Amino acid sequence: MNPPKILVTRRWPEPCEDRLRGQFDVTLNLDNHPLTLAELQAALRDYDAVLPTVSDKLPAEVFATAPLRCRILGNFGVGFNHIDIEAARAGGIVVTNTPDVLTESTADIAMMLMLMAARRASEGERLLRAGQWTGWHPTQLLGTQVTGKTLGLIGFGRIAQAMASKAHFGFGMPIVLYTPRPVAPELLERFQARQLDSVEAVLREADVVALHCPGSAANYHLIDAEHLALMKPTAILVNTARGDVIDNQALILALRERRIAAAGLDVYEGEPNLDPGFLELDNAVLLPHLGSATTETRIAMGMKVIDNLEAYFRGELPPNRVA
Numbered sequence: 461m462n463p464p465k466i467l468v469t470r471r472w473p474e475p476c477e478d479r480l481r482g483q484f485d486v487t488l489n490l491d492n493h494p495l496t497l498a499e500l501q502a503a504l505r506d507y508d509a510v511l512p513t514v515s516d517k518l519p520a521e522v523f524a525t526a527p528l529r530c531r532i533l534g535n536f537g538v539g540f541n542h543i544d545i546e547a548a549r550a551g552g553i554v555v556t557n558t559p560d561v562l563t564e565s566t567a568d569i570a571m572m573l574m575l576m577a578a579r580r581a582s583e584g585e586r587l588l589r590a591g592q593w594t595g596w597h598p599t600q601l602l603g604t605q606v607t608g609k610t611l612g613l614i615g616f617g618r619i620a621q622a623m624a625s626k627a628h629f630g631f632g633m634p635i636v637l638y639t640p641r642p643v644a645p646e647l648l649e650r651f652q653a654r655q656l657d658s659v660e661a662v663l664r665e666a667d668v669v670a671l672h673c674p675g676s677a678a679n680y681h682l683i684d685a686e687h688l689a690l691m692k693p694t695a696i697l698v699n700t701a702r703g704d705v706i707d708n709q710a711l712i713l714a715l716r717e718r719r720i721a722a723a724g725l726d727v728y729e730g731e732p733n734l735d736p737g738f739l740e741l742d743n744a745v746l747l748p749h750l751g752s753a754t755t756e757t758r759i760a761m762g763m764k765v766i767d768n769l770e771a772y773f774r775g776e777l778p779p780n781r782v783a
């Protein structure tokens with residue numbers, strides 16, 4: 461029997477591509493260009509499995525092509541809000557993702573954004589690189605100490621818990637959080653965390669607010685002008701979740717008018733085309749979606765996709781099936 465025909469939409473770390481080549485009839489995207497809607501539709505017609513990633517867009521329209529040969533979408537990424545899950549399901553296509561393996565690296569980036577924003581690290585580096593550093597003085601680039609300040613988490617999944625651990629045990633930060641489901645008392649006890657009864661309560665109390673909720677229709681523009689107005693003027697907002705959880709225009713205004721102190725952002729609505737308003741802000745630390753970008757994590761993500769793929773083609777239930 462011929463091996464299944466697989467299309468990988470973007471380049472993967474070499475050990476993962478090698479493992480795929482060893483057992484499947486693989487087509488790689490050699491020049492690593494983002495696939496168009498038409499190319500994704502052709503992939504769904506021509507391949508048994510398509511392995512997309514978080515920067516591919518698969519709305520319902522992509523699935524409106526026939527006949528669909530694709531049986532499984534093995535997503536390289538834990539978030540799958542870029543895939544219309546209902547449309548995939550309706551087309552009889554299984555969807556899998558890559559949870560767990562990117563938890564620590566993403567929590568590390570959230571910590572880094574918190575520290576960079578609090579300590580004005582990007583401003584300092586820009587000053588230095590522009591040749592404008594005239595030497596140390598007592599009032600230069602004064603930031604905020606994070607040790608002992610309150611961290612507010614919106615969402616309390618794996619990545620939020622990893623951040624809670626790093627912030628609480630590493631920086632002595634008290635933790636408050638909001639998540640709609642009750643959190644087990646032992647888990648709260650582990651970080652001496654308090655679960656508050658609303659997003660608003662967290663925004664009012666926290667010195668640093670970190671977003672860890674999924675990018676879903678329910679969370680679209682969750683952090684809008686009214687919510688930003690509840691934050692302390694000294695507070696810092698960190699987003700490693702999804703860009704559209706924040707109303708970008710409202711955040712740009714709040715940062716410009718110093719209604720909050722700073723933001724550290726790794727994700728943007730409409731990325732990679734971020735709102736040019738962000739670029740003018742000294743008090744925004746901006747990273748290009750680096751949350752999971754370590755060699756170890758990206759290899760582990762690719763291997764997880766392949767584990768799911770192998771299980772599917774052996775006729776088993778893929779371990780990380782989301783649809």
Ligand code: DGY
Nearest residue numbers: 514537538539751752
């Ligand atoms: C994911 O896997 O959803 C992340 O955003 C990639 O870093």
